[in-house]
Amino acid sequence: MQTLLYILLFILLAPFLGGLLCGIDRKVAARMQRRVGPPLLQPFYDIIKLYGKENLVVNLYQNLYLAGFLIFMIIAGSIFFAGGDILLMIFAFALSSIFLVLGAASATSPYSHIGAERELIQIMACEPMLLIAAMGLYLPAGSFMVADIAAFDRPMFLFLPAILFGLLYILTIKLRKSPFDLSMSHHAHQEIVKGVTTEFSGPALAIIEITHWYETVLILGFVYLFFAWNPWIALPATFLLFLAETLVDNTNARLKWRFTLTSSWIVAAAGALNLILLFYLLKAGI
Amino acid sequence: MSSLVLILILLPLIGGLLQAALPFPRIRSAIILATAAATIGLAHLFLLRGIGADPIQIDAGFAWFERHAMLPVEILVLLILFTVAVKHRNVLTFLLVIGHALLLLGLHRAGHPEPLAQPLRFDSLALIMIMIVGVVGGGITIHATGYMRDHHRLHPAQPDRSPLFFFMILLFLSAMFGLVLSDSLPLMFLFWEITTLCSFFLISYERSKTAIKNAFLALNLNLLGGFGIGFAILHQTVHHGTPVLSTIASGAAPGALMAAVLIAVAGLAKSAQFPFSSWLLGAMVAPTPVSALLHSSAMVKAGVYLILRCGPVFEGTPAGFLIALIGAGTFLITSLIAVSQSNAKRVLAYSTIANLGLIIACAGIGTRQAMWAGMLLIIFHAVAKALLFLSVGTAEHKLGSRDIEDMHGLIICNPRLALAMLIGAAGMFLAPFGMLISKWAAIEALIQANPLLPILVAFGSAPTLFFWTKWMGKILACRPTTCPIERTVHLTEQAALGLLCCLTVGICALFPLVGSHVIEPFLGLYYTGQVQIGLRNAITMFIMLGVLALLPLSVVYRSRRERPVEPYLCAANVTGAGQFIGSAGAVHTVHLRNYYLADLIDERLLNRVGHLLGASILLVILAAATW
Numbered sequence: 001m002q003t004l005l006y007i008l009l010f011i012l013l014a015p016f017l018g019g020l021l022c023g024i025d026r027k028v029a030a031r032m033q034r035r036v037g038p039p040l041l042q043p044f045y046d047i048i049k050l051y052g053k054e055n056l057v058v059n060l061y062q063n064l065y066l067a068g069f070l071i072f073m074i075i076a077g078s079i080f081f082a083g084g085d086i087l088l089m090i091f092a093f094a095l096s097s098i099f100l101v102l103g104a105a106s107a108t109s110p111y112s113h114i115g116a117e118r119e120l121i122q123i124m125a126c127e128p129m130l131l132i133a134a135m136g137l138y139l140p141a142g143s144f145m146v147a148d149i150a151a152f153d154r155p156m157f158l159f160l161p162a163i164l165f166g167l168l169y170i171l172t173i174k175l176r177k178s179p180f181d182l183s184m185s186h187h188a189h190q191e192i193v194k195g196v197t198t199e200f201s202g203p204a205l206a207i208i209e210i211t212h213w214y215e216t217v218l219i220l221g222f223v224y225l226f227f228a229w230n231p232w233i234a235l236p237a238t239f240l241l242f243l244a245e246t247l248v249d250n251t252n253a254r255l256k257w258r259f260t261l262t263s264s265w266i267v268a269a270a271g272a273l274n275l276i277l278l279f280y281l282l283k284a285g286i
Numbered sequence: 287m288s289s290l291v292l293i294l295i296l297l298p299l300i301g302g303l304l305q306a307a308l309p310f311p312r313i314r315s316a317i318i319l320a321t322a323a324a325t326i327g328l329a330h331l332f333l334l335r336g337i338g339a340d341p342i343q344i345d346a347g348f349a350w351f352e353r354h355a356m357l358p359v360e361i362l363v364l365l366i367l368f369t370v371a372v373k374h375r376n377v378l379t380f381l382l383v384i385g386h387a388l389l390l391l392g393l394h395r396a397g398h399p400e401p402l403a404q405p406l407r408f409d410s411l412a413l414i415m416i417m418i419v420g421v422v423g424g425g426i427t428i429h430a431t432g433y434m435r436d437h438h439r440l441h442p443a444q445p446d447r448s449p450l451f452f453f454m455i456l457l458f459l460s461a462m463f464g465l466v467l468s469d470s471l472p473l474m475f476l477f478w479e480i481t482t483l484c485s486f487f488l489i490s491y492e493r494s495k496t497a498i499k500n501a502f503l504a505l506n507l508n509l510l511g512g513f514g515i516g517f518a519i520l521h522q523t524v525h526h527g528t529p530v531l532s533t534i535a536s537g538a539a540p541g542a543l544m545a546a547v548l549i550a551v552a553g554l555a556k557s558a559q560f561p562f563s564s565w566l567l568g569a570m571v572a573p574t575p576v577s578a579l580l581h582s583s584a585m586v587k588a589g590v591y592l593i594l595r596c597g598p599v600f601e602g603t604p605a606g607f608l609i610a611l612i613g614a615g616t617f618l619i620t621s622l623i624a625v626s627q628s629n630a631k632r633v634l635a636y637s638t639i640a641n642l643g644l645i646i647a648c649a650g651i652g653t654r655q656a657m658w659a660g661m662l663l664i665i666f667h668a669v670a671k672a673l674l675f676l677s678v679g680t681a682e683h684k685l686g687s688r689d690i691e692d693m694h695g696l697i698i699c700n701p702r703l704a705l706a707m708l709i710g711a712a713g714m715f716l717a718p719f720g721m722l723i724s725k726w727a728a729i730e731a732l733i734q735a736n737p738l739l740p741i742l743v744a745f746g747s748a749p750t751l752f753f754w755t756k757w758m759g760k761i762l763a764c765r766p767t768t769c770p771i772e773r774t775v776h777l778t779e780q781a782a783l784g785l786l787c788c789l790t791v792g793i794c795a796l797f798p799l800v801g802s803h804v805i806e807p808f809l810g811l812y813y814t815g816q817v818q819i820g821l822r823n824a825i826t827m828f829i830m831l832g833v834l835a836l837l838p839l840s841v842v843y844r845s846r847r848e849r850p851v852e853p854y855l856c857a858a859n860v861t862g863a864g865q866f867i868g869s870a871g872a873v874h875t876v877h878l879r880n881y882y883l884a885d886l887i888d889e890r891l892l893n894r895v896g897h898l899l900g901a902s903i904l905l906v907i908l909a910a911a912t913w
Contacts, residue, residue: 067837106762108695
């Protein structure tokens, strides 16, 4: 029963939280650039406006994939916030991202095609680190269940410093922030034709945005787990790390895909080293 | 049971012999279809008998065979190989065959082992293999009848040797059934050599220069690996009197670990792991049903099957860890290479090697959970990969190419074939399909043993996402097209593809039952405890499967405000043609190619690294085992 409540809370509240975070991000970014910036609730106004627009499609199937994108993101989030298996969450999460890629690939415009390929490269860059982070959380907690990991009573990030860093590194990719906003950027100065979303418009674009809010909340929940032993530290820490991403976004220019891929794998390898060391330390009983 | 086993092993053989004897093509293909259908039915009879049953030892006349008739058959196999080596002047094969003959002689000099009274054994692992060989193999054989007709229609210059082809395919099925049912190691070895022989003749089917060269490569590497089993027999005969697989697997035989390591070497060669991997790529010159049957679902599975059998002995040993390391390393390296390939069969070949590596990683660790994952992987991989190979084979005949780039928009031209390919691909890497369930179980099992292995798996599974998704994207691209919808796929091919599609989805929905009724009884022989999937996880996966099944329905219920427009080409579009008008009024067609990351992923370099690492780990294992 409690599980269902958590799932319901996630489904209902996550878009609001995600949209609010997005609004904060835009406001803070504007202040960093000495602009006034949009109102805090601007992302919601955007969504309302997108829903009022005409739904242009280039083929009859492309919005089908968006349904998969949204539903599997919600399933991934539900698994996570219901305290389920973190590996299963990562797999559902990957499935969701793959639906977006397939949607863009089905549109056959060169711009959305390149967006799809780049999105795939981003997924490939993130995947090892996500799995290593899950394994890292498993070692001290002794369980892959999010509920058990969250109930672990010591500060998780002290066990997993390199893994936390690696997760933050790919957080930049997942939040679509510079320097890794290859497949689609939130900024107009990066590109005029918007990568993976080129052929989606109106309500379809709104669905992509809402799914991204779910995604933001989910991945920040992942970061939260590293501090979960004390919620009074965990909440501000997660929020500060989110703001740090805004800072990174505003102080970096976009990098090439090759650097994105190789550097994320190198960071993930450092995380892997952390994992191996921790395994033997725990085995030795330290 | 005894007679059932005998029928199962002899039936394909008889069907095969009739192929060679009968001159009428119509009757021949009727016999093939009947044999394949009977094999599928027989396998299901075994399923009914085998679920939940204790392992039983069976005679079925093979004790007599082993005592009186095995030596002549062994000599016959070696003679055929010898003739082939002489005919094609292949020195290496010649030497290897001589080596095998000497080994045979040595075995007889070492005091001929006392044959078992009941040299066959039927347990749940054998049941899994019988189901794979029977049902998937039967399906592939049915597909092959239509495929070979098209093959010879499209290649009129090639002489039609399909009787030989189907004889070899059916002989192979017989040998595979014998292999997975043998408990006596010498008997198993004979069947093992017969599969190698079939593989040689089927790879060299086209008789082109490359085909023959690659067939010899496969033959040589498998003969080399075969020494592993030969030495294991010798070792067990000397130490124990009777080389029996089940006593090695349970660790009851003296020197069981040593024998298991030797068997595993043969398994690594058969399953094309580094440093033996190169033969499987070469084997892709064979007609596609051969690739589906021998080189992805059945023969290469014989290698992992043997290593899985020995899994309980490997648990917690350094040798087992090193074997697992070869498997996990192969998984990572070949998954990376697959990204750089655009030839569909090569992608499938690399992905096959990778997944076999994953199974070996599980078997080498040999804990209960790892074995559970490994057995599940064997089942799911066999079904999904056979489906993929067969649909690529059919697509090759319809499109005239096996390049993934040429499958652009297949969903528009040939929706049913595209759907089969999509189900196969989804079955290989997406939640909640089979391979992913197994990969998940494998990661959870491996992290408990050693973090290095799941780390390799984590890095290896990222490229699999990349190459499968870009392939799916290619198929799903909705290009403006005028191509006629293809309706000329043979009925046999459609039936086989349909069967495998249903199996891929069906086993996925039934996997908790497969776990509890087929896999657990086998594991219960060697381990205590139980592997829990967890009710909640099972429900989650059912929900995901349901959503995936319902998703296409949303096309029917579409938003009424959708307005179709042309894709954005940054110029004036030529309506409905995928073309745009460039400068000076020139019309350009849009071409989209996938990324292959060629400057980042060097196939030759990675292969070389893999061979080097694989060979050195193998040497360490052998040195440590003999010392």
